[in-house]
Amino acid sequence: MKSTWNARVTVAELVAERWGDHRPGLWCEEQVLTHHETAAGAAARAQLLTELLPRGAEPHVGVLLDNTPEFPLWLGAAALAGAAVAGINPTRRGPELARDIRHTECRVVVTERAHLPLLDGLELPGVRLLVTDTEAYADLLAPYADARPDASRATPADRVLLCFTSGSTGAPKAAICSQGRLAAAGRSLVEQFGVGPDDVHYVCMPMFHGNAVIADWAPALAAGAGVALRRRFSASRFLPDVRRYRATYFTYVGRAVQYLLATEARPDDRDNPLRLGFGTEAGAVDAAAFERRFGVRLVEGYGSSEGGAAVQWTPGTPSGAVGRPARGGELVVLDPHTRAECPPADFDAAGRLLNGNAAIGELVNRGPNPFEGYWRNPEAERERRRDGWYWTGDLFYRDRDGFLYFAGRTDDRLRVDSENLAAALIENILARYEGAVAVAVYAVPDPVAGDQVMATLAGDFDPAGFLEFLAAQPDLGTKMAPRFVRVVERMPVTATNKVHRAGLRGEGFRCADPVWWRPPGASAYRRFGAVDLAGLEAEFRARGREGLMAEEYMAEGPSAFAKGPSSVRRQGLEPRTR
Known part of the structure; x- marks a missing residue:
């Protein structure tokens, strides 16, 4: 299965470009690798993977690791080998965890001793385990110590990631991401945020999620920036890590920002090298509090894991909004039943949404987009590609200036x-x-x-x-x-x-x-x-989220707005401020 995404640069080429760069480029606890060493390590693992994969097997490797240097090394290895990494979520358990590995047809799973209990007793026929913190693993890699990265095997259409994304059916779907799309995403963020080779990206979100790989590791790779890893997110260690590694950029999701704000404030909190945080779901109130306390601007973004739709923040974006569609783009907010475009939002003097019943609809991309499908899930693909358009499954509304606001999800x-x-x-x-x-x-x-x-x-x-x-x-x-x-x-x-x-x-x-x-x-x-x-x-x-406590909102949930203009009789979600 190949993608039709036509970006000219591959992730393998970006990995190979680091060969010969002897600046420090990867930090984790006491371990430091140069950019050259990371490229060489990826090359060694690429050759090992090629030897281990059975003839005719899908070139997929499952990675069940915390954020250790082995994770980015195997991302680079997969790219060089023309293979794909399936990030295995360690919060999954038992048969569901086994299902994720079997569904993505991983014949090799890279893990560490701390996660071996998760795999005990699971039915994983034909799966080879590589345990990174063992002598046996070091012995397997030893013959490839002189490997040099060769990007000639990779094409932009090759799969490089299988990102699990959950849906209402309960079985996670593995969204396909090609080398071309991942490289293009990294380069886009480099341009958007001015990332350069002297930056250091602090990766504290789990790398089995798309956020850490697509929004943090990929732009660092594209720019030749450094990467500092935190094995697992720690609010108390955040600032010490940032100062230790001289980190300038980080990504976040969900409650991470709140956990950081819950730590004890210190007079020197603003004494840090960070210049930007990029992520989702921080909320306008916490984002403002974070900037006041740490002196760091948080930029909220929106992008579906599947790559079918993205909204970028731009200067002038109102508080609470995600951003505006790119000029000439085809992102629209549609009533999912009539397929008509929803009218712009009206707000009262306090910034509260007045016409949510009509203004909220599903975000749809009616133009060309880089959605590359789901692994072995044609039914889910058809649901996403209805009418030849990409339906995000997420609810939005837009103001009269075209700025988009996230309102929830359509399914249960x-x-x-x-x-x-x-x-x-x-x-x-x-x-x-x-x-x-x-x-x-x-x-x-x-x-x-x-x-x-x-x-x-x-x-x-x-x-x-x-x-x-x-x-x-x-x-x-x-x-x-x-x-x-x-x-x-x-x-x-x-x-x-x-x-x-x-x-x-x-x-x-x-x-x-x-x-x-x-x-x-x-x-x-x-x-x-x-x-x-x-x-x-x-x-x-x-x-500023008291609107979510309204009985009407809780009863219907955000998906009520997908049922048509007569289904909900209520006004208002959260206040909007400029």
């Missing part, structure tokens, strides 16, 4: 700490709980960004026993455990005997039934009371 997904989760998958797991007669899972808004998982359970509930049950489920990912559990005698249903999800979402944690919750940072469930509710409401107000 939850987004927790930047992880897309499927309600049906979590329900199937929670249904195993011995006291459960029926279970419903749905999203409730988070006061900072995205969602939190809430479950309604009909039956008997023991908070300590439920916690033990969760810990014993091999396929319960680390983001899936419910933050809130509502306990009912009988599951509310509609006239057609379907679970009344709109009613459950609308009441959320403000309901007459007992609700148990795990406050942030707590390990045990306790009763949710009036003081807890007041604290949450205050946090929503402080972050």
Whole structure:
């Protein structure tokens, strides 16, 4: 399977260009590699991969690693070998983790000893494990110590990434990214942000996500900039790392910015070399607070993991907006039923959206775009390419100056700490709980960004026993455990005997039934009371997200706007300020 993306530069060429550059280029803890050493390391691993892949096998390598030097080395190796990296998410568990590896047809999986327990007992026939922190691994690489990067095998159309993106079906889809597209994305960000060879990119978001690879590693590679890795994100180590590595650029997703703001403020917080942070879901309130405290501007962007649509921030973008479509582009906000373009948004004096019912629709790219499909998932591809257009599955509205604002997602997904989760998958797991007669899972808004998982359970509930049950489920990912559990005698249903999800979402944690919750940072469930509710409401107000607490919003969810102009009778989401 080849892409039709026609960029002229390959990732392999960018890797090979670093040969002979003896400046320090890759830092992780106490390890430092020069650009030359990273190119040589990628070349050695490329030759090893070529030897290990069975004849006729898809050239795919699964990488189940924290952010260690091995991750970018294997990205470079795959590019040189004309192969693709499937980033394996270590928060996945059991059969679901095995499914990800088998679905992407990875015959080689690179991991480390810390992650070996995740693979114990999994059905992975024909898969060769390479454990990077072992003598056996060093022995495998030794014969290729003199390898030199050769980019001649790679073409712009070669797959280089298989990025998992979750959907409402529960089974993650592997979006294809070619060498041409990844190289073009890196070069575009270099131009947008003026990245140069003296910059250092701090990669603290997990590299199995597209954010860290596409928005952080790729522009560094394209510019010849340095890369500093943090094995796992740490708010307390953020500034010490930035100062230690002289980092000038970083990317973030979701709650990372809030975690940084929650650290104890110090008089010297602004004494750092950073000049820019680029990411999603920080929120206007936290972005402003971050700049005041650390002296660093955060730039919000939007880009679908599949590459079919992107919106770039430009100077003059209003607070809360993502940006404007590129000039001459075909990004539009459409009513998904009539296919008509939605009217521009109207705001009151406080900046609150007045005509969300009409203005909010699905963001659609009606022009040529670099979406390259999903691996072995034609049904999902057809859903994305309806009418010959690229449908993002995300809801937006635009103001009269053409600036776009993100409004949510169209399907029944939850987004927790930047992880897309499927309600049906979590329900199937929670249904195993011995006291459960029926279970419903749905999203409730988070006061900072995205969602939190809430479950309604009909039956008997023991908070300590439920916690033990969760810990014993091999396929319960680390983001899936419910933050809130509502306990009912009988599951509310509609006239057609379907679970009344709109009613459950609308009441959320403000309901007459007992609700148990795990406050942030707590390990045990306790009763949710009036003081807890007041604290949450205050946090929503402080972050300008009080509109998300409206019962109408919670009941219908953002996807209500995809149902047509008569489906929702309400006004307003979040305030917009200029």
